[in-house]
Amino acid sequence: MDQLRKRFDQLTWPEASKAASRPGATVIWPFGAFEQHGPQLPLSTDAVFADGILDLVLSGLDPALPIWRLPCQAIGFSPEHQNFPGTLSISASLLLELVEQVGSQLAAMGVQRLVLFNAHGGQIGLLQVAARQLRARCPSLAVLPCFLWSGVEGLADLLSDQELLHGLHAGQAETSLMLKMAPELVGSARPVDGRPIPGSDQEPPEGWSLEGAAPCAWLTDDLSATGVIGDASQASVDLGNRLEGRLVNHWQARFQALLASHWPPTQSLLPKPSQSSPRS
Template sequence: MIEYWADNSKNELNQRTFPVMLPFGSTEQHGNHLPVGTDHLLANAVVSNLVDRYKTQIDLSILPPLHYGKSTEHANFPGTITLSAHTLLSTLYDISLSLKRQAIPSLVILNTHGGNVGIVDCALYDIRMDYGIDAYAIHLGRIFESLGGKCAFPYSMHAGYVETAIMKHCYPEYERLYAITPDKGIDTAGFTKLTDIQSLISWGWATEDISAQEGYMGDPSQSTAEQGRKILEAAVDVLFEQLKKICMRTKGRTL
């Protein structure tokens, strides 16, 4: 059964042996056509679709999400609130310590923001070695990339095709923003700069290097709510397959 951790009482959670999943998003600018909560709203959308369609098929407890992430690259735009690397690492370690005290066997971090990738991947090894918890990360952006077509780079980086389509499907209440979805397509010059430099180099870029004014990267112009529904379902299917592997590994493991 897939459940929400916060819905249980202390007795119900006593000696819980499920793997747990921590949704990890951000609060950052997503252009003018999406709200700054997009990354954690996407995490909520993915989790509720997973619960709706796969609730009875695996044992998993969903932790309350982290709504702030490492958004340094967007720091010069209004709406962005970023935590530092050491704050986030400490947060992940503190959560892991609490889980360790309750003998939780494994932790899956469901990350919906590109800027969190380095922090999360670094933390996994420490969580495993220092807290004895099998630690995994699933980066939603990689699942979208795996779907190919317009779900992949360069159409769907930040506030591009995928995020805009899923937001339109799951959160119609932001219609006032979707009405100003830009129609100029991809900023080719910005992306050329990014791909040229990053072919053999890791670059600490800032959003204004790629998208000086608009703040989005990719092409949100053709995204529709119906495409968002299809992408969300396809992504959750892939997510479920990964979670199944993790749940199978966890079964029978004792700390």
């Protein structure tokens, strides 16, 4: 696939107008963050993942499909990391407004679906709120907020239970994936940090957790001196290669299924009421 032809920002305005008016026109907007990822990973880690995985996904789809991507939103909502130098974070209100303004303009062009393709765990809930607000403002636009790692099959086969549960940031999975996608950006440090010590005050009480069903609004420096929450010591290029493959296969399948459907229903797709006059 010619990647430039799937970049909405690389189209001319007549091409963009034609693309947006196609049945099922779908735009993917990748979201990253600009935040510390320990002493071994770059501030752009989440943006690198969102941008790179999306390009790989699109390259495997039929080029005739009505799907395009926007440039990555590389600065996100990251207040949990702000006590570590280098982190840049925008406010929740600014991110909500950004999604609403851009999404409203896409809807006005005729785009039918906007997928918020997010790789930063700290803004999952916020982008869900943004999606709901945008949907209410633009009833003709289906809005789908997604998280890169959510629902991906087979991760439990590649990562330990401990790392699946507590490897929340710059641990084995993220370090391995960066070793595969941009090894020149990975430093030599491999910290193990931020994981609860069993039986200590650091371990959440029964039924509670850092994330999950009963989460805590943690700040990174509550948990970690290095910025890592997890175990980076077992990271490898081989694991990164397998993680990349699972992510790409998962999202290719999801986008193919979406583009082959009329889902999700919007007001523009719902049956119109009969215009005939009632008989007297």
